[in-house]
Amino acid sequence: MALFPKPAEGSWTQHYPDVGTGPVSYQDCISPEFYEAEREAVFKQAWLNVGRVEDVADKGRYFTKEIEVANTSLIIVRDLEGQVRAFHNICRHRGNKLVWNDIPSAETSGSCRAFTCKYHAWRYSLDGSLTFVQQEGEFFDLEKADYGLVPVHCDVWAGFIFVNLAKEPPTTLTEFLGSMITDLAGYPFEEMPERYDFSADIDCNWKVFLDAFQEYYHVPSLHTQEATPDARPQMMKGFEAPHYQLDGPHRMVSTSSVPRRLWPANFQYPIEMETRSGLFGPWNEPDLGGELSGTNPGRIKAWAADNFQIFPNLEILIWASGWYLVYRYWPTSHNTHRFEGTLFFPPAKTASDRAAQECAVVMFKEFALQDAGTLVGTQQGLDALGDSSDFPLNDQELLVRHFHKSVADWVANYQGSGVNA
Incomplete structure (x- = not known):
């Protein structure tokens, strides 16, 4: 600097x-x-700001974010332990968009204790774990632990929620922001x-x-x-x-x-x-x-x-x-x-x-x-x-x-x- x-x-x-x-x-x-x-x-590759912690102020609060430049939709949620998490907004069964209201391409927000797919009713906890499969016995050697929601790297700085879509971000959020920005933390x-x-x-x-x-x-x-x-x-x-x-x-x-x-x-x-x-x-x-x-x-x-x-x-x-x-x-x-x-x-x-x-x-x-x-x-x-x-x-x-x-x-x-x- x-x-x-x-x-x-x-x-x-x-x-x-x-x-x-x-x-x-x-x-x-x-x-x-x-x-x-x-x-x-x-x-x-870069860390992207998608909102603030006030957007998920309580446990179970969530919002979706459409990031067209990356061809993806995200779910941002505060889980029942209080952690802010991010996931790709995709059901692991057949790729249907998981969270939406009325219009699949429109962003939405709300509060819940679990996410349920509107297509085949697969259900996920707020930490992304797959917890319920409709007619599970019809599947072949299905291990629910292998089919949780796909996580996205997520971190919070000064109340600003950032995500990184890389498989392995080249830097941490703090390193990415640098001292000129992180000096604003207070x-x-x-x-x-x-x-x-x-x-x-x-x-x-x-x-x-x-x-x-x-x-x-x-x-x-x-x-x-x-x-x-x-x-x-x-x-x-x-x-x-x-x-x-x-x-x-x-x-x-x-x-x-x-x-x-x-x-x-x-x-x-x-x-x-x-x-x-x-x-x-x-x-x-x-x-x-x-x-x-x-x-x-x-x-x-x-x-x-x-x-x-x-x-x-x-x-x-x-x-x-x-x-x-x-x-x-x-x-x-x-x-x-x-x-x-x-x-x-x-x-x-x-x-x-x-x-x-x-x-x-x-x-x-x-x-x-x-x-x-x-x-x-x-x-x-x-x-x-x-x-x-x-x-x-x-x-x-x-x-x-x-x-x-x-x-x-x-x-x-x-x-x-x-x-x-």
């Missing part, structure tokens, strides 16, 4: 010479062949159970949308609605984040700002002033208890937020005002993906607290739509350029440059049989 204050002259990119400074190819966003390669090299994620979930299927490569949240160079020109017309000329002067950091395949950027409640009125929507909330979250900041572990590694004086990009497809955006966002980007083809966004807050204690949270949610959707609104056109442009899709990136796009290089490195290492140790 490297930690550098930006000098008066020079650039963040120069601190990480391995990423280079030349144009970056976006062939990795338009090539069906590269998509097939990254399915094997990235999504079947952050009080568990104190923010209030959540708002969103998802959307988008016609662009997953990396195109992920790139949109890795730099703030676009903010003054794309998000002009953040200010009233008389304030926009000042906004258009540009914005530069004060801290960038890389650690292995992971990245982060910090932003700075005065608290939103101190912004001039011409930079506020009327609803923000009424609810005392907005894009940066509720103005009445909760007491989360002292220093927030792992945040603001650059020690920015006017720290506003940290954006941690965990390879390959997870983003945790932590706000200084006492809440956080999670984004996930799930590829569904070489030019489509499913975006998931979840906002987490401390429990609302008053009606005003609830209104403030819901205002922040509405503002999130407004600005996320502004980002997403460009994506289909971007994908069309990349497809049209084809082999000419090399682009110059500036110093504020360091994380974009590093991300595409990391994906390419994982593919090259895997294809060269070095996997991604």
Whole structure:
């Protein structure tokens, strides 16, 4: 890990010479062949976040997760001993999907003491053991112990549930995350159970949308609605984040700002002033208890937020005002993906607290739509350029440059049989 204050002259990119400074190819966003390669090299080798422990808060709670990029469906469950487990969502009799409601391809959740296949009624305990076979005597030398659910490597860090689809993961979850991410382990994620979930299927490569949240160079020109017309000329002067950091395949950027409640009125929507909330979250900041572990590694004086990009497809955006966002980007083809966004807050204690949270949610959707609104056109442009899709990136796009290089490195290492140790 490297930690550098930006000098008066020079650039963040120069601190990480391995990423280079030349144009970056976006062939990795338009090539069906590269998509097939990254399915094997990235999504079947890396640790993938599929949820949080609150999703399986009690014994017997479960949810299913469709991971189309890996052609699999998973069951995530807290067993009767309290352990969080993951299994392929497949009955061991004839391969039928085991857990589903109404529509087999749709994700579901619930609570149970056993899983029973809807096809032939084979039954499994929550630890994956096969416990009942319909008309067992009709089978030939069947040993139920040999036909439990197929497990998937599963581990939990800071309440985030990760799975790894490799037969033998090249690293443990802690080793994979590295110190920049694991330093966040003491952050009080568990104190923010209030959540708002969103998802959307988008016609662009997953990396195109992920790139949109890795730099703030676009903010003054794309998000002009953040200010009233008389304030926009000042906004258009540009914005530069004060801290960038890389650690292995992971990245982060910090932003700075005065608290939103101190912004001039011409930079506020009327609803923000009424609810005392907005894009940066509720103005009445909760007491989360002292220093927030792992945040603001650059020690920015006017720290506003940290954006941690965990390879390959997870983003945790932590706000200084006492809440956080999670984004996930799930590829569904070489030019489509499913975006998931979840906002987490401390429990609302008053009606005003609830209104403030819901205002922040509405503002999130407004600005996320502004980002997403460009994506289909971007994908069309990349497809049209084809082999000419090399682009110059500036110093504020360091994380974009590093991300595409990391994906390419994982593919090259895997294809060269070095996997991604």
